[in-house]
Amino acid sequence: MMLQRFLVRKNERALLLRDGDFVAVLNPGTYLRAGLRPRFSACTYPLTEALFEHPLAEYLRQYEPAVVAEHFDVFDLGDNEAGLRFENDTLVEIVPPGSRRMYWKAAMPQRFERIDLTQDWTVPADLLARIAQPALRGKAIVGLGAVLNVLVPDGQVGVLRVNGQRVTLLQPGRYAYWRFNRDVAVDLVDTRLQAMEITGQEILTRDKVSLRINLAANWLFDDVELAFSRLPKPLEHVYRELQFGLRAAVGTRTLDELLENKQVIDDVVGQHVATRLAGFGVRVASLGVKDIVLPGEMKALLAQVVEAEKAAQANVIRRREETGATRSLLNTAKVMEDNPTALRLKELETLERLAERIDRISVFGGLDQLLNGLVKLKV
Incomplete structure (x- = not known):
């Protein structure tokens, strides 16, 4: 005779199987089973994880309803429903449509809520406040990827599209939408210059x-x-x-x-x-x-054109100035021809210019000789 011993701790529950078939759910304690050969086995579940997953889960639902009612919370959702699971009044999981799940009652106080996805794709405001900053939460929310979380900053608007169709325009603020059973997208548009x-x-x-x-x-x-x-x-x-x-x-x-x-x-x-x-x-x-x-060739040609134009303009200006100077000299000569006083003034002006360029002048014969002998214009 062989004796098998099973130990279930206080923070655990176990599924007792005989030759792979369900026998019982074991609460904390020590269990002995006798037999000619090892026929019993136990699947132990820590209560830190509330979700119960086992190939016999559907069997228990159908053939062991009393066991299920005693040890499990059943949460089944339709194709147009999403679920919220709370532990100690804290949101810990978003359950997708069509789910059939069982949770250990002994794990912790739990409650469940259903969301009708046929009514609206907008996440309620009270739920939005819970999921607005998931990185700052003490415990992560399982299934949060099913929610499109959108922040529209100031100076921008959001174009909401559901299944490819434009639905509405979102003003600056925070929004969230269910992604279940639909394709939801928001395009941010900058309205500034x-x-x-x-x-x-x-x-x-x-x-x-x-x-x-x-x-x-x-x-x-x-x-x-x-x-x-x-x-x-x-x-x-x-x-x-x-x-x-x-x-x-x-x-x-x-x-x-x-x-x-x-x-x-x-x-x-x-x-x-x-x-x-x-x-x-x-x-x-x-x-x-x-x-x-x-282009490089055109730059060189254009530079030559500009250079030629500027040279021509400079030549025109030079000729204009020369013509003006000649005309001025001619007018001066005509004035001096008929006016001896003007001629003498021109002689004195010429003497003054010469004196500016000479450091030292030796005069012989007096001032009259200087004025009359040094500079004399012949008419």
Whole structure:
């Protein structure tokens, strides 16, 4: 005769099996079983884990209802229900639809709640407060991934989509939605003024010169709901229209026209996007060309053209000044020809200029000799 001994501690429960069949649920204590061979076995469960999982769980439900009622809390959910399990009034688990679960009654005080998923996909406000900051909780919530937790910051709005359809617009705040039986997503949209760069655009002018142009623009949403109802991706739409406007402005003008008036690009692109974006809920507030980059060969040719133009302008100015100086000398000569006093003043002016350049002058014959002999204009 063989004697088998089983020990169940106070924080445990056990399932006693004979040849794999259910015999009883063992409470804390010591149990002896005698037989000719080892026929008994025990599955021990620590009460720190309330969930009971065993291949005989369905058997117990069907054939041992008294045992189930004594030792277990049964929590069965339909396909359109979700469940909440609380331990000591603290949420510890979100149970998905269609679940059939059994929990040890002796584990700890528990309560259960059912959520009707056919009524609303919004998580109630009191439950939202419990799951808003799961990382700061003392105990994690099992199944929290079934809840979409959304924080819409100030200056933004959220576009709520359920099963791919736009449902509503969310103002700044915190929201949560059930993911069970549906596909829920929230797109955050910044309603403030935003910057956009259109860089590296290779465009041919009307005279077949390739230019690389960089454009900067500031844009914003006028009506977020209208924008997302008419455009799948408003940002990409604004980018494309700026590209089209830039190509229309550059491709229809020659290089000389663009270099003479760079503002024409801003004006043409601004008019283009204002017309094409009207009625779509988005608006370009301002734009401007940052850079116009010429090819290397064109840069050299343009530099030569500018150098030649500046040289020609300098030559014209030089000739103009020479002509003016000659005309002034001619007028002075005519005045001195008819006026001896003016002629004498010119002689004295010439003497003064000479004296400025000479450190030392030796005079022989008196001041009259200096005034009359040193400088004498012959008429």
